[in-house]
Amino acid sequence: MIDRAALAAFSAVIRAGSFDGAAALLGVTQSAVSQRIRGLEENLGTALILRTRPAAPTDAGRRLMVHAEALGLLERDLLRDLGLPAPDAPLRIAVTADCLATWVIPALAAVEGVLFDLVVDDQDHSADLLRAGEVAGAITASDRPVPGCDALPLGHLRYIAFAAPDFVARHFPDGVTLEALAHAPALTFNRKDRLQKAWAEMATGARVILPTHYIGSTHAITEAGLAGMGWGVNPETLVAPLIASGRLVDLNPHVRVETPLSWQVARRVAPALAAVTRVLQRAAPRTR
Amino acid sequence: MIDRAALAAFSAVIRAGSFDGAAALLGVTQSAVSQRIRGLEENLGTALILRTRPAAPTDAGRRLMVHAEALGLLERDLLRDLGLPAPDAPLRIAVTADCLATWVIPALAAVEGVLFDLVVDDQDHSADLLRAGEVAGAITASDRPVPGCDALPLGHLRYIAFAAPDFVARHFPDGVTLEALAHAPALTFNRKDRLQKAWAEMATGARVILPTHYIGSTHAITEAGLAGMGWGVNPETLVAPLIASGRLVDLNPHVRVETPLSWQVARRVAPALAAVTRVLQRAAPRTR
Structure with missing residues (x-):
């Protein structure tokens, strides 16, 4: 059995990022917080919190966070059904x-x-x-x-391949051909993102290797497309309005990745x- | 000295995500790519590429990527000055x-x-x-x-604290007070993000602990503000147009975090x- 007050102290330290912050949050002394955490760590036989600034959970601490969240949700439902105010735990x-x-x-x-x-x-x-x-x-x-x-x-989730009108005129004057794709920079999220490659292979029917920027953000990929850095593949709801207004071009309305x-x-x-x-x-x- | 062809093979494997992709990229056989990478790894006395799908650099490999990039930039400048076409390396x-x-x-x-x-x-x-x-x-x-x-x-970078008009009416009817901040959910990027806290302490002159969502994306923080999930602190250029159009409220025009x-x-x-x-x-x- 895990002591509920100790678990609340643990959650408060993670939330506040410090033992004194947790004490303020709970309205108890800092030594009471320390004592509860120490008891919990002894009870579970493992360190739960790294004494860094801000305080951070250990691996075991992260696992305990999920337990605390699940318990918090169950208690919240109970309190709501009993007409009592609910606590905060993300x-x-x-x-x-x-x-x-x-x-x-x-x-x-x-x-x-x-x-x-x-x-x-x-x-x-x-x-x-x-x-x-x-x-x-x-x-x-x-x-x-x-x-x-x-x-x-x-x-x-449905994706559209897009680029700015100037980019299309410069890099795809004869359409999205294999040869054009070998030189036109693509916009890719990160090295695990295969959407551009999947789209290009659907559009050309051939395997391709794309020169690419890695952008690391969905919105920044749209921005980079607007700025003419490259062509990209983004969710329909993000780029369809920009295609409708003429700021971006749909590279091939017949090819969608889902x-x-x-x-x-x-x-x-x-x-x-x-x-x-x-x-x-x-x-x-x-x-x- | 690091063999240039071997370095190109290494970069190509990272870019293409596979040895056969790198071979296609370089127009050589796959065994030529393997041989060059093996030579480079023996030469440097360490593994450079994890043979995963996609192929990924080891720690030493990541270090070598930066070397390859710096070298690529120097060569690109040289080639440009000589009027020759430039290679691709991110x-x-x-x-x-x-x-x-x-x-x-x-x-x-x-x-x-x-x-x-x-x-x-x-x-x-x-x-x-x-x-x-x-x-x-x-x-x-x-x-x-x-x-x-x-x-x-x-x-x-200058930041503005914002929320949706409905959220302000519901959570800040008497302004952004310490008591209101203790209950109104904030929108925070992640546990290292102290901007909301810094803003709240500037606005109230007191230390505060904020109940908060963690959102993990700058744009999603704006979206969450618009949807009434909480109040947030985002760069001026992102939220100022939404404040001007009345979709968001500037929580205190006299308090800016920079x-x-x-x-x-x-x-x-x-x-x-x-x-x-x-x-x-x-x-x-x-x-x-």
Whole structure:
């Protein structure tokens, strides 16, 4: 059994970033906070907090954070049903950068009384985070279920290849040919991002190797396209208005890349996350 | 001495993500690529490439990438001066998420013939990346110079605290008081982001602990503000138009947070980066 007051002290240290901040947050003395954390660490037989500035969780501490979140959610539901005020503890969720840049924020804004801790998954490591218990759920660009998780389909995210009109005139005067693609700089998120390559292979029917910038941000890829740095592939909802207004050109209206999305939630916390699951299922893009 | 053909093979494997891709890129056989990489690894006495899919550099390999980039830039300048066509090799630079979301892309778009590899530094680790030689330069939210680097000031990035009109009516009916801040959810980038806290302490004159969402993206913080999830602190250029149009409210026009920016460039590659240094100095925000 984990002492509830000790767990609250632990959460408060992580939230405040320091032992004295946690004491202020809880309205107790700093030595009371230290004592509770020490007791918890002895009880669990492992260090939970690195005494850095700001204080940071150890690996075991991160696992305990998820436990504290799940417990917090269950208690919040209970308190709400009993008409009592709810405590604050953020809920850690992994999100792909493209989903975060498009439909996720308006969806989560509909959940009342929950603080979110969004981990941008730009390295395809949601499965690792879920398996390690570092996040309670993940919006992934894959429909492969992670062991121990429920995977609910959220439709598909549809992508358009685009570039600025000047860039098209300069690099694609004869259309998007294999030869043009070998020299026109592409805009890629990072080394794990294969969307540009997938689009180029669909458009030309051949394997291609693209000279590319790595941009590291979905919005910055749109900006770089507008500034004429290269051609890119971004979610339809981000670039369609810019194509409609003539600031960007759709490189080939017949070629779209689609990635399946799913909401993966650790089975042990699924009931506590029902409200979040509902808003995500309602707001998700359903292109098919 | 490092064999130039072997270095080109190494860069091509990293770029293409595979040995056969590198072979296609260079127009040689796959066994020629393997042989060159093996020779380079024996020569340097260390593994350079992890044989994963995609192929990834080891720590030593990442260090060699920066060497290859610096060499590539010097050769590019030489070739340009001799009127010869330039090769492709991305230049690795660290950038803060807020700078990437505001002024950096239009600036870099003015540099012709260079491919950029932007590493979003959302964890304050630019100094480590520079010291380890993993990036050639970094745009940092600090004016503390990193050993071995030239630090050039780029002015200050100015921040505004904002929220949606409905959020203000609900959470700040009597203004941004200490008591209101203790309950109104804030929007924070990640656990290292102290901007909201700094702003709140300037606005109230007291130490505060804020209940907060962690959002992980500069643009998503603006979106979350618009959706009424919380109040946030974002660069002026991103939120000022939304304040002017009435979609967001400036929480206190008398309180602004400013962070000093600098361009830190490893001294050994500084001459090769002169063109990039020039565009950054020209485009940087100079609020003072």
